Amino acid sequence: MADWATTFGIWVGALLNIFLWSIAYRDNPLFKFAEHTYVGASIGYAFAVAVRTVKVYGIDHITKGEVLYVIPFIIGLTLYFRYHRTLYWIYRYGMAIIVGAGIGAAFVRTIETSFLAQIRDTASINLVQPDAFTVLSNVIFIAAVTTTLYYFVFTFPVLHKGGGTKIADAGRWFMMLAFGYAFAKTVVTRYNLMLGRLQFLLYDWLHLGG
Amino acid sequence: MAKKSLIEWIESPPREVLYTLLLIILSIPLIKPLGLPIPVSARTIEFHHYIETLPDGAYVMVSLGYGVSSQPAFEPFVVATFHDLFKRNVKVVVETTGSDGPIVYKSAIAKANPDSYGKKYGEDYVFLGYVPGGETAMKALAEDIHAAVPADYYGTPIEQIPMLKNIHGATDFTLVICFTSAGDTAVGWIRQWVTSYNVPYLSCVLTMMMPTIEPYYPVQVKALVGADRGGEMEFLVGHPGPGLKKADSFSLSHMVLMAIIIVANIAYFSLKAQKKEV
Numbered sequence: 001m002a003d004w005a006t007t008f009g010i011w012v013g014a015l016l017n018i019f020l021w022s023i024a025y026r027d028n029p030l031f032k033f034a035e036h037t038y039v040g041a042s043i044g045y046a047f048a049v050a051v052r053t054v055k056v057y058g059i060d061h062i063t064k065g066e067v068l069y070v071i072p073f074i075i076g077l078t079l080y081f082r083y084h085r086t087l088y089w090i091y092r093y094g095m096a097i098i099v100g101a102g103i104g105a106a107f108v109r110t111i112e113t114s115f116l117a118q119i120r121d122t123a124s125i126n127l128v129q130p131d132a133f134t135v136l137s138n139v140i141f142i143a144a145v146t147t148t149l150y151y152f153v154f155t156f157p158v159l160h161k162g163g164g165t166k167i168a169d170a171g172r173w174f175m176m177l178a179f180g181y182a183f184a185k186t187v188v189t190r191y192n193l194m195l196g197r198l199q200f201l202l203y204d205w206l207h208l209g210g
Numbered sequence: 211m212a213k214k215s216l217i218e219w220i221e222s223p224p225r226e227v228l229y230t231l232l233l234i235i236l237s238i239p240l241i242k243p244l245g246l247p248i249p250v251s252a253r254t255i256e257f258h259h260y261i262e263t264l265p266d267g268a269y270v271m272v273s274l275g276y277g278v279s280s281q282p283a284f285e286p287f288v289v290a291t292f293h294d295l296f297k298r299n300v301k302v303v304v305e306t307t308g309s310d311g312p313i314v315y316k317s318a319i320a321k322a323n324p325d326s327y328g329k330k331y332g333e334d335y336v337f338l339g340y341v342p343g344g345e346t347a348m349k350a351l352a353e354d355i356h357a358a359v360p361a362d363y364y365g366t367p368i369e370q371i372p373m374l375k376n377i378h379g380a381t382d383f384t385l386v387i388c389f390t391s392a393g394d395t396a397v398g399w400i401r402q403w404v405t406s407y408n409v410p411y412l413s414c415v416l417t418m419m420m421p422t423i424e425p426y427y428p429v430q431v432k433a434l435v436g437a438d439r440g441g442e443m444e445f446l447v448g449h450p451g452p453g454l455k456k457a458d459s460f461s462l463s464h465m466v467l468m469a470i471i472i473v474a475n476i477a478y479f480s481l482k483a484q485k486k487e488v
Contacts, residue, residue: 200282
């Protein structure tokens with residue numbers, strides 16, 4: 001038998017879940033209540049996590065005598081100048097350092113990860129394969145890559161005239177297929193999320209099946 | 211307003227009717243499973259196989275890059291993966307890149323129950339908690355865990371955790387597994403751990419993210435699966451759970467959706483034909 005706190009939590013969760021799903025009918029006060037509760041709880045939690053993060057990753061270091069950790073605090077504090085009428089420009093320095101560090105960490109490896117490695121692997125596809133399915137699959141892959149790239153060559157309008165239109169059209173079809181695949185995957189994701197909540201309602205709340 | 215004919219109603223049914231219909235149809239197999247066949251996809255087998263072939267004593271970095279909003283989608287797969295890892299003689303380091311990650315970690319680890327495998331916290335597995343900074347955090351972890359994370363989630367200084375004493379960075383890990391609902395996180399691990407240190411990488415993402423991460427498979431991502439495959443992973447590791455219970459509803463939901471699309475299209479073309487005749 002679950003303790004009263006767990007039971008109370010399950011009831012609150014179940015009712016909020018139903019209130020949120022009520023949007024499927026139409027916007028209503030119960031949905032608004034659940035929505036605001038969810039947002040409020042998320043912000044409250046995020047605030048508590050932020051306080052802990054500042055303590056663990058900042059204050060604890062400073063109290064140990066690692067004075068260089070004061071610098072990130074100063075950078076962080078500059079962000080609050082965003083709300084000052086005349087000194088708001090100071091926040092740009094803090095933001096520039098944060099964005100710059102993020103881009104710096106990602107950019108160097110982006111060229112290799114998302115560009116060079118992709119080109120290398122596509123170029124190294126071997127059409128001679130032991131089974132017909134892999135051969136067909138590789139042919140389709142190469143056709144999709146080349147026709148899609150062709151579709152986006154806008155510099156030479158002549159390429160999109162006459163027979164060239166057919167190649168660009170093929171690229172468009174491949175893209176439409178890819179979008180269809182992406183949309184189907186989106187539907188599956190939504191079902192997965194919905195089924196997870198439905199399991200909570202049926203098993204944990206109503207004790208049906210499970 | 212003119213009343214809709216039956217065929218017009220079928221062509222564009224009210225959404226509340228559709229949702230109610232779906233809710234009823236999806237609930238039935240959850241309460242009473244239909245026992246529809248569940249084929250295990252090659253991708254899930256690949257994911258499981260990679261874990262199965264880990265050498266004794268291997269260190270595995272598990273990143274939980276999702277939060278409570280996508281917990282229903284990920285948890286079956288994550289719990290099954292924990293079972294798969296705890297069965298073996300490997301060391302598991304878990305961290306999260308989302309601020310609500312600790313909530314989903316506690317839920318998943320309680321279900322996987324490492325104690326039942328004789329695993330001890332700090333010796334066989336450890337939770338570093340939320341490591342802020344996104345990709346810069348991944349980079350910092352790869353370079354030096356001791357410098358990046360001063361203490362684990364429970365406040366124990368990293369140098370006092372036995373399993374982390376001789377572990378410094380990405381080069382000490384045999385595998386990194388990332389569960390994430392964010393594209394940047396999935397690709398961030400590739401940039402910081404695969405491209406830089408050549409650490410083999412498995413990724414489980416929200417199913418809708420699959421087309422985005424697909425170009426990195428199979429060279430940079432050794433195994434790529436959608437979170438909806440949790441039931442298959444539960445089956446492979448021999449721990450049936452909520453993922454497997456969802457399987458029937460999943461199959462049924464796809465069939466219902468296809469039926470609705472076909473019927474609505476038939477109605478659409480019938481109406482079009484009727485208008486032409488008039």
